[in-house]
Amino acid sequence: MSIEGHAWTADRFGDPREVLTWSPRTWEQPAEGNIVVEVRAAGVGLPDSLMLEGVYPLVAHPPITPGQEVCGTVVAVGPHSRFSIGERVFGTTQFYAGSGGFASHAAMAESMAFPAPDQLTDEQAAGFYIGYRTAYTALVTRCGLQPGETVLVLGGAGSTGAASIALAKALDARVVAMASTAAKRAFCTALGADAVIDRDSDLLRSAAAEHTGAAGFNVVIDPVGGEIADAAMGVVARYGRFAAIGFASGSWPTPNVADMVMRNYSVMGVLAAGFTPEEDRAHMGHLLELAATDRIATPLADVAAMADVPAVVASLGGGAPPGKLVVRA
Missing domain, CATH: 3.40.50.720 (NAD(P)-binding Rossmann-like Domain)
Known part of the structure; x- marks a missing residue:
């Protein structure tokens, strides 16, 4: 089964307003340990700008679809998945493999995806993880x-x-x-x-x-x-x-x-990566306990539309509002 949609994609490095285009994209049935989600909201961060400039270590060459973190609905799972179709999840995308969150859909490794708790809105969940x-x-x-x-x-x-x-x-x-x-x-x-x-x-x-x-x-x-x-x-x-x-x-x-x-x-x-799945779940569990008791919350700034991604990413170079930027699908 394949999934048809669109993604903000750059086939060269440069100004996001010039190189990003909303292009047709196909997501294949995920292999074991992976899922595909329909994006509900995606977090925006400085690495999204850096990867389009060609200076982000995890993205060596185009094509590039930025968007490191999302909240989405599971639409496809690999064999023996711990997730179910229709489940709302959040976490990091496979942006490093060209499947970031500035898209209609995104691929995620199961180890980097977590059930989204009810107390977090889509926008809060999309900006929470990183x-x-x-x-x-x-x-x-x-x-x-x-x-x-x-x-x-x-x-x-x-x-x-x-x-x-x-x-x-x-x-x-x-x-x-x-x-x-x-x-x-x-x-x-x-x-x-x-x-x-x-x-x-x-x-x-x-x-x-x-x-x-x-x-x-x-x-x-x-x-x-x-x-x-x-x-x-x-x-x-x-x-x-x-x-x-x-x-x-x-x-x-x-x-x-x-x-x-x-x-x-x-x-x-400090790099928030390279942990075992057990460590990731333990760390996230502690954070979600704090969120559930209102001791921490996503420090949201603006919430923009997915259509505005090029301008939003460009704003990271200066003048971006304080807090976490998020785009809503």
């Missing part, structure tokens, strides 16, 4: 965040930053968030950040003095990279943990190993 799984991997799995510790979140108004603020607060930590505009700083405050500062290296030092007694931050969450991340390493506490997640600034941070040794802190890479 932000919160990344935040969980950084805060819990890699940094071992403890109640009462103080967390600095760079890029606090972005998808990962916003999820990190909310999750850290739910785990009883103190949070200082950094954001570049007044609107973004207000957004971080609404999420529960204990303090919010402008993107300035001098303010980092004063914030560390004010909120940690000059001891430094126990955990730094960095989806930004670049010079501000390098400056943030200077305010990590003794035995602190710096979580390198992304490079929204255009460049990765450059750790000073001698400084790490002399001040006994760690810099660690």
